[in-house]
Amino acid sequence: MNLKLxxxxxxxxxxxxxxxxxxxxxxxxxxxxxxIAAMRPAGxxxxxxxxxxxxxxxxxxVMGRYRSMAGIGGQVTVKGATGRVETILQMSGAxxxxxxxxx
Amino acid sequence: MNLKLxxxxxxxxxxxxxxxxxxxxxxxxxxxxxxIAAMRPAGxxxxxxxxxxxxxxxxxxVMGRYRSMAGIGGQVTVKGATGRVETILQMSGAxxxxxxxxx
Amino acid sequence: xxxxxFVRMTLPAKSVNEAxxxxxxxxxxxxxxxxxxxxxxxxxxxxxxxTNAIVHAYRGQExxxxxxxxxxxxxxxxxxxxxxxxxxxxxxxxxxxPCFTTAPSEERSGMGFSIMEAFMDKLQVRSAPGRGTTVxxxxxxxx
Amino acid sequence: xxxxxFVRMTLPAKSVNEAxxxxxxxxxxxxxxxxxxxxxxxxxxxxxxxTNAIVHAYRGQExxxxxxxxxxxxxxxxxxxxxxxxxxxxxxxxxxxPCFTTAPSEERSGMGFSIMEAFMDKLQVRSAPGRGTTVxxxxxxxx
Ligand SMILES: Nc1ncnc2c1ncn2[C@@H]1O[C@H](COP(=O)(O)OP(=O)(O)O)[C@@H](O)[C@H]1O
Ligand SMILES: Nc1ncnc2c1ncn2[C@@H]1O[C@H](COP(=O)(O)OP(=O)(O)O)[C@@H](O)[C@H]1O
Numbered sequence: 001m002n003l004k005l006x007x008x009x010x011x012x013x014x015x016x017x018x019x020x021x022x023x024x025x026x027x028x029x030x031x032x033x034x035x036i037a038a039m040r041p042a043g044x045x046x047x048x049x050x051x052x053x054x055x056x057x058x059x060x061x062v063m064g065r066y067r068s069m070a071g072i073g074g075q076v077t078v079k080g081a082t083g084r085v086e087t088i089l090q091m092s093g094a095x096x097x098x099x100x101x102x103x
Numbered sequence: 104m105n106l107k108l109x110x111x112x113x114x115x116x117x118x119x120x121x122x123x124x125x126x127x128x129x130x131x132x133x134x135x136x137x138x139i140a141a142m143r144p145a146g147x148x149x150x151x152x153x154x155x156x157x158x159x160x161x162x163x164x165v166m167g168r169y170r171s172m173a174g175i176g177g178q179v180t181v182k183g184a185t186g187r188v189e190t191i192l193q194m195s196g197a198x199x200x201x202x203x204x205x206x
Numbered sequence: 207x208x209x210x211x212f213v214r215m216t217l218p219a220k221s222v223n224e225a226x227x228x229x230x231x232x233x234x235x236x237x238x239x240x241x242x243x244x245x246x247x248x249x250x251x252x253x254x255x256x257t258n259a260i261v262h263a264y265r266g267q268e269x270x271x272x273x274x275x276x277x278x279x280x281x282x283x284x285x286x287x288x289x290x291x292x293x294x295x296x297x298x299x300x301x302x303x304p305c306f307t308t309a310p311s312e313e314r315s316g317m318g319f320s321i322m323e324a325f326m327d328k329l330q331v332r333s334a335p336g337r338g339t340t341v342x343x344x345x346x347x348x349x
Numbered sequence: 350x351x352x353x354x355f356v357r358m359t360l361p362a363k364s365v366n367e368a369x370x371x372x373x374x375x376x377x378x379x380x381x382x383x384x385x386x387x388x389x390x391x392x393x394x395x396x397x398x399x400t401n402a403i404v405h406a407y408r409g410q411e412x413x414x415x416x417x418x419x420x421x422x423x424x425x426x427x428x429x430x431x432x433x434x435x436x437x438x439x440x441x442x443x444x445x446x447p448c449f450t451t452a453p454s455e456e457r458s459g460m461g462f463s464i465m466e467a468f469m470d471k472l473q474v475r476s477a478p479g480r481g482t483t484v485x486x487x488x489x490x491x492x
Contacts, residue, residue, distance in 0.1 A: 021228075022257040023221035029313060053228070053246075055253040056321055060313035084246045084325075091324060092305075092317050124371075125400045126364035132456065156371070156389075158396040159464055163456035187389045187468075194467060195448075195460050211365065215358040222354065222380055229376045233369055 003028055005035050012041040014065075017050030020058035028061050033068055042074050045101070049080025058085070059092050066097045077101045106131055108138050115144040117168075120153030123161035131164050136171055145177050148204070152183025161188070162195050169200045180204045208280040211237060219260045219270035219290070227256040227274060227288075234276050235284050240347040247325040248284060248345055254318040255288035255341045261309060263292020263339060283327075287342040294335040302331065351423040354380060362403045362413035362433070370399040370417060370431075377419050378427050383490040390468040391427060391488055397461040398431035398484045404452060406435020406482055426470075430485040438476040445474065 001024035006013040014032050018024075036044065044065055048054070066076045079101035081089055089095065104127035109116040117135050121127075139147065147168055151157070169179045182204035184192055192198065213234050217223045231252040232245055240248075256272055264270030273289040295301045302323070307316030323329045328344040356377055360366045374395040375388055383391075399415055407413030416432040438444045445466070450459035466472045471487040 019225065021221075021224045021253050022261060023224050025313070026221070053249060053253075055250050055257065056315045056317040057257060057313075059317055060315040063315060064313040084243075084250055087324075088250075088317070088321060091320065092315060122368065124364075124367045124396050125404060126367050128456070129364070156392060156396075158393050158400065159458045159460040160400060160456075162460055163458040166458060167456040187386075187393055190467075191393075191460070191464060194463065195458060211361060211363060213358055213360045213366075213369065215356055217356045218354060220354060223356075226356065226376055226380075230373060233372045237365055237369075 001027070003031055005031070007039060007041070010041050011043040011045060012036065012039055013045045013047060015047040015050065017052075019053040020051055020061065021053070021055055022057040025057040025061045029064055032065060036065075036068050036072070036074075040072050040074075043077060044069050044074060045077045045079060046098075047080050048078060048085055049082070051081075051085055054085045054088060056088065056092075059088055059094060062089070062094055062098060063092075066094075075099060104130070106134055108134070110142060110144070113144050114146040114148060115139065115142055116148045116150060118150040118153065120155075122156040123154055123164065124156070124158055125160040128160040128164045132167055135168060139168075139171050139175070143175050143177075144172075146180060147172050147177060148180045148182060149201075150183050151181060151188055152185070154184075154188055157188045157191060159191065159195075162191055162197060165192070165197055165201060166195075169197075178202060210278045210280055212275065212277040214273075214275045216271055216273050219264045219267075219272050219292075221257075221260055223272070224253055224256050224260065227272070228253050230274070231276055231286060234278060235345075235347060238278055238282055238284075238347050239349075240284075241349060244345065244347050248286070251322045251325045251343055251345075252286055252288070254322050255286075255343070258318055258341070259288060259290035259292060259339070261312060261314065263290035263294075265293070282346060282348045284345045284347050285342065286345075287340055289338065289340040291338040294337050295331070295333040295339055296335050298331050298333055353421045353423055355418065355420040357416075357418045359414055359416050362407045362410075362415050362435075364400075364403055366415070367396055367399050367403065370415070371396050373417070374419055374429060377421060378488075378490060381421055381425055381427075381490050382492075383427075384492060387488060387490050391429070394465045394468045394486055394488075395429055395431070397465050398429075398486070401461055401484070402431060402433035402435065402482070404455065404457065406433035406437075408436070425489060425491045427488045427490050428485065429488075430483055432481065432483040434481040437478040437480050438474070438482055439478050441474050441476055 333339040476482040
């Protein structure tokens with residue numbers, strides 16, 4: 001798993017590649033929340049296009065960031081989810097809380 | 104593991120790709136010996152350039168074909184061995200029996 | 207039903223072994239030439255079950271062990287069971303409900319069992335409080 | 350020396366599991382970021398030991414089991430032991446000599462133990478005729 005954090009205007013982009021499981025999600029959570037606290041962005045975009053594996057821990061990570069951002073009045077957008085990653089987001093109803101960016 | 108058998112003039116080329124272990128060597132032996140019996144070539148060239156893994160079962164396969172070919176008065180040449188595959192051939196003394204083709 | 211091949215393994219309840227268990231399951235399933243989708247389903251379901259043993263059964267305690275048995279059956283199905291000797295589940299029916307979790311603070315979504323159920327053909331959960339849990343899943347492989 | 354992580358597994362003595370054992374060993378070793386060469390050494394040595402259990406210990410008989418224990422140690426070394434309950438080895442010293450084999454007709458080269466010794470840092474062979482054999486190998490990992 002690899003995480004790249006990019007700031008663009010007042011939006012934080014978290015570009016994740018590789019596998020997201022509980023082991024990695026703990027690391028992701030810590031790093032992204034630290035950046036949210038420091039930057040207080042208006043929006044967070046989670047880019048999952050390079051994710052090769054994700055289980056419900058990834059879902060927990062996405063919903064957890066929804067809560068982090070809600071705490072500072074910001075929004076979360078997910079983009080690039082395909083295959084099983086997309087299936088998991090759909091079946092959980094996560095899209096009632098986070099926005100899906102279609103490209 | 105994949106085996107391609109090519110005839111070129113009176114020489115049989117066995118082009119092996121993937122992994123050679125005991126499980127695969129049994130299959131290789133059977134296929135190559137059948138072709139040797141049918142074609143009775145003057146030479147057998149074993150191309151190992153696409154081999155990603157080989158243990159001593161591969162060595163047994165090479166030496167076994169040396170014996171098959173010796174039985175009909177033919178020679179064996181090995182080409183394309185690199186890394187651990189080459190180390191194994193060198194340390195066994197196989198090159199006292201089979202020729203090494205340098206390219 | 208005849209077992210064609212199997213692997214039985216024991217590994218510590220450490221989060222780094224979630225990936226290990228996925229690789230181990232995929233490597234056995236690959237012996238019967240499954241589709242990419244079937245492989246993804248198995249990896250996801252095994253990851254959920256092993257994560258539950260680590261997160262819930264032993265609650266991150268050192269020393270817990272996870273026992274995995276995987277079998278390839280004659281009819282091409284893959285059966286995996288993940289067992290722990292952890293705290294167990296009092297109400298299995300409730301635990302299996304979508305979005306039910308006892309660990310929201312650890313960002314668990316409560317979707318683990320739902321995903322196992324959706325991605326595999328069969329899911330069985332046996333548990334005894336204080337004794338541990340065994341999750342057994344079946345997936346039919348082949349094209 | 351403290352064990353950082355380990356996997357214990359049991360699998361049938363079938364030749365298709367030679368590749369399985371290599372993947373299983375490589376997956377554990379990869380947790381400490383070894384070099385490509387160290388990975389190749391471990392895969393080769395494990396393949397030799399598991400093949401011996403299948404070919405020699407059980408002589409291709411159905412029902413034999415191979416027991417593999419792999420450990421990652423605190424100092425970065427990888428210890429793997431491959432055990433069988435097969436025929437055992439009467440003269441271990443002779444068996445370890447280069448080119449010694451009892452199965453030339455099966456195209457064994459007699460180089461298995463020599464390769465394990467050359468590719469790993471330590472090789473120990475314990476065997477009792479009629480009871481089985483345990484091969485234990487150590488490899489120091491890291492750059
Ligand atoms: N192996 C286990 N041992 C103890 N409790 C478990 C185990 N697996 C699941 N549970 C319980 O069932 C609940 C639901 O599990 P699951 O659907 O996988 O969601 P999550 O892991 O996100 O909580 C867990 O929150 C936990 O209380
Ligand atoms: N696990 C085992 N059980 C019984 N005999 C064994 C075992 N491993 C090795 N041997 C004996 O030791 C000999 C040498 O083994 P090895 O150096 O690996 O070469 P090879 O496998 O090519 O014969 C074998 O031919 C066999 O007689």
